[in-house]
Amino acid sequence: MTSSPAEAGAAIRLAGLRRRFATGTVALDDVSLAVAPGEIFGIVGRSGAGKSTLIRTVNLLERPDSGTVEVLGQDMLALDDAGLRAARRGIGMVFQHFNLLSSRTVAANIAFPLEVAGLPRAERERRVAELLPLVGLAEKRDNYPAQLSGGQKQRVGIARALASRPRVLLCDEATSALDPETTADILRLIRDLRDRLDLTVLLITHEMAVVKAICDRVAVMEAGRVIEQGRVFDVFTRPQAATTRAFVAEVIGHAVPPGTVARLPEPGPGEARRLLQVLFAGPSSTRSVVSEASRRFDLDLNIVSGRIDEIGGEPFGIMALAAYGPAERIEAATGWMRGLGLDVTPLSPEAMATVQEAA
Numbered sequence: 001m002t003s004s005p006a007e008a009g010a011a012i013r014l015a016g017l018r019r020r021f022a023t024g025t026v027a028l029d030d031v032s033l034a035v036a037p038g039e040i041f042g043i044v045g046r047s048g049a050g051k052s053t054l055i056r057t058v059n060l061l062e063r064p065d066s067g068t069v070e071v072l073g074q075d076m077l078a079l080d081d082a083g084l085r086a087a088r089r090g091i092g093m094v095f096q097h098f099n100l101l102s103s104r105t106v107a108a109n110i111a112f113p114l115e116v117a118g119l120p121r122a123e124r125e126r127r128v129a130e131l132l133p134l135v136g137l138a139e140k141r142d143n144y145p146a147q148l149s150g151g152q153k154q155r156v157g158i159a160r161a162l163a164s165r166p167r168v169l170l171c172d173e174a175t176s177a178l179d180p181e182t183t184a185d186i187l188r189l190i191r192d193l194r195d196r197l198d199l200t201v202l203l204i205t206h207e208m209a210v211v212k213a214i215c216d217r218v219a220v221m222e223a224g225r226v227i228e229q230g231r232v233f234d235v236f237t238r239p240q241a242a243t244t245r246a247f248v249a250e251v252i253g254h255a256v257p258p259g260t261v262a263r264l265p266e267p268g269p270g271e272a273r274r275l276l277q278v279l280f281a282g283p284s285s286t287r288s289v290v291s292e293a294s295r296r297f298d299l300d301l302n303i304v305s306g307r308i309d310e311i312g313g314e315p316f317g318i319m320a321l322a323a324y325g326p327a328e329r330i331e332a333a334t335g336w337m338r339g340l341g342l343d344v345t346p347l348s349p350e351a352m353a354t355v356q357e358a359a
């Protein structure tokens with residue numbers, strides 16, 4: 001998997017970024033990625049993986065020790081203070097905890113960056129009047145943050161980020177403080193704004209469900225490195241790294257009732273029993289793959305569970321198989337299915353239960 005689609009004319013291009021804190025922690029260890037104009041690009045990783053440090057290098061809230069940061073064709077590290085201030089107006093940022101000023105109304109919070117930039121009052125008011133309906137807050141103009149729900153506060157945060165008409169939007173765990181339903185609303189809003197305003201969006205999250213919901217491409221970070229990146233559909237259907245598999249399983253790990261696993265027949269004499277999770281692109285071909293594998297390798301392959309899901313309208317399937325037969329023939333069948341492009345992962349009964357709980 002490569003980042004090649006974005007290489008030419010990228011909206012954001014980060015190359016060879018390193019950042020080591022005085023404590024000795026290496027938060028970024030040779031990170032490179034390119035985000036195409038109009039793309040929603042997700043960076044996913046566990047706590048401490050380096051996501052915040054990475055997103056903060058894009059607008060130079062964090063300066064890398066080495067590497068290059070290019071946004072909209074501009075070399076950010078070459079700018080003087082005035083140049084950097086101007087460049088930052090082209091890069092909006094949305095925060096996890098909204099960072100609203102409690103003593104200001106919704107309208108005054110949204111206008112704040114314009115005030116800092118020295119825009120006359122009339123222009124600020126005109127811009128706020130445009131932004132309020134765009135984020136669905138036309139009725140809340142004169143409310144204070146304390147009178148708003150979490151989702152409404154984040155809408156204010158988004159409107160404020162868009163006030164200076166940026167072309168790039170950075171979202172730092174923008175939905176992590178919200179409940180699932182509100183998260184879905186805010187993600188829809190971000191996607192809608194991307195479409196309407198032709199924005200490029202870089203977001204960080206620890207939730208693969210966020211990536212699945214709105215991202216076009218994703219990079220998975222671990223210990224300061226990007227360990228895998230690609231189209232979201234490809235990463236979900238053919239995850240490579242163990243960490244990516246674990247992330248993917250959190251979202252699409254499907255329910256195999258523990259009782260079902262417990263009731264599976266024991267293998268016969270000289271037979272092995274293996275539980276396999278199979279991920280595949282497209283809804284239709286699996287059943288024939290399973291029956292062909294069964295014939296070719298003379299195995300008993302039972303579909304324990306299965307379902308079809310989709311990402312960006314593209315369908316994919318997830319299936320749990322119980323395979324019975326000589327261990328080496330099960331291995332051979334697994335290899336054969338992988339050769340056809342299916343992602344096959346052995347599951348222990350315990351793993352099946354874990355996957356089910358996480359789903």
Ligand SMILES: Nc1ncnc2c1ncn2[C@@H]1O[C@H](COP(=O)(O)OP(=O)(O)OP(=O)(O)O)[C@@H](O)[C@H]1O
Pocket residue numbers: 021022023025026027045046047048049050051052053054206
């Ligand atoms: N200012 C700092 N000084 C020292 N170490 C830091 C600093 N900021 C971050 N780190 C460390 O760098 C590593 C990466 O942190 P970062 O916040 O970028 O990760 P993250 O993936 O965003 O995690 P989280 O979701 O918990 O914020 C962590 O080990 C963190 O403790």
